[in-house]
Amino acid sequence: MPISPEIRQRAEAMSAAERADFAARHPVSRRLAEEAGKHFPGGVPLHWMLDWETPFPLFVREARGSTVIDVDGHSYADFCLGDTGAMFGHSPAPVAKAIAEQAARGLTAMLPSDLTAEVGGLLSARFGLPFWQVTATASDANRAVVRWARAITGRRKVLVFDGCYHGQVEDAFVKLEGGVTKVKPSLLGQVQDIAATSVAAPFNDLDAVERLLAAGDIALVLTEPALTNTAMVLPKPGFIEGLLAAARRHGALVCLDETHTISTGPGGFTRAHDLDPDFFVLGKPVAGGLPAAVFGFTARVEGEMQRVLDTKAPGYSGIGTTLSGNMLALAAMRACLAEVMTAEAYAHMTRLAERIADGLRGELARRRLPWTVTQIGARAELVFSPRPLENGAEAAAAIDHAVERAIHLFLLNRNVLVTPFHNMTLVAPTTSEADVERLVSGFGEALSVLCGEREL
Incomplete structure (x- = not known):
């Protein structure tokens, strides 16, 4: 109306x-x-x-x-809270204390800090995935997941949902127009046709998802559990579960981007609904608002990652930056996970x-x-x-x-x-x-x- x-x-x-x-x-x-x-x-x-x-x-x-x-x-x-970046309040005391203490001991060294094992354990216990990597932003995390999924499956295409938001990930800048996937006209400076390697589906439509997956060329389904960066759209009961099942039938991987839906509960939408995605992404809230993000993945995916690394050509993979997983980010994550996100x-x-x-x-x-x-x-x-x-x-x-x-x-x-x-x-x-x-x-x-x- x-x-x-x-x-x-x-x-x-x-x-x-x-x-x-x-x-x-x-x-x-x-x-x-x-x-x-x-x-x-x-x-x-x-x-x-x-x-x-x-x-x-x-x-x-x-x-x-x-x-x-x-x-x-x-x-x-x-009630904006940095558009979720400061979801647990501005400068939570444990995070501010951890940042101040770590700042005196070093910010970044491209080496793991002594908190690495503890943070990995906290992430695994909370979100249910055994393996993790740290990035500077959720956009970086989603980009890494897209690259890994393509490398693991040997497929080119990514399925996203019309109205989705995954940061600056180019693969997600598509929309449905008359039932056809098209590049969003608002995207600046884009020279490649994203619609050639990304397909958009209507959220909450399992039949449409099934038809797209049946083509056998989808490497990854990248989705928020609920659309949150447009007028909010919640999933129908069973939709995310059905999506996971359909992807597995057709050999595609699934990533749940919980950068916004971490509002659901301590373990996000994923743990609240006992879901088992292949990948899980969480952005700035995990570090109390400090620029940092994580992506988690299953043991099966980790095995496939090792296979890819063992057989790839030498050189930069296109995944990660020298600031990823820095000491300051790890300190903020430990404090936020252990003392703030209770x-x-x-x-x-x-x-x-x-x-x-x-x-x-x-x-x-x-x-x-x-x-x-x-x-x-x-x-x-x-x-x-x-x-x-x-x-x-x-x-x-x-x-x-x-x-x-x-x-x-x-x-x-x-x-x-x-x-x-x-x-x-x-x-x-x-x-x-x-x-x-x-x-x-x-x-x-x-x-x-x-x-x-x-x-x-």
């Missing part, structure tokens, strides 16, 4: 008013943006930081726990995320708005659809940037941060009941304006 023209018109007016209010409240950020803009386009070191759509970037002075303080002194309840922390996070989901649903019901709220563990998201979404095409159709922008800016000016890309919220171990109340209350106020119940 499309959003009404009246709501969209009010959303545009709300955005204009909130942008003006933001500009008036943030003179120091404005000055820093002008100074930084002399050397960084838009005044930011990464262009994604402009996606908040404020008149100029919001500059941060401090981020601790679930609170962000900007350079103008405003304090925010943070069952108690997840119980708190999930309980408050349920409070958010229930609160948002109540605000929607009060105004009879035909939208839904989707939750997966500590992650909750407003979706502009009258029912839960089933695939990427439905997710794309449900996105309304004008209304999203209005809600985000309204909340930001009331000292609440949500992820700017869509209506996603995350709860950290440090999130409080008061933070949740501030979010739900602010959301209700935003809806009051959008529905014409009151003026700005």
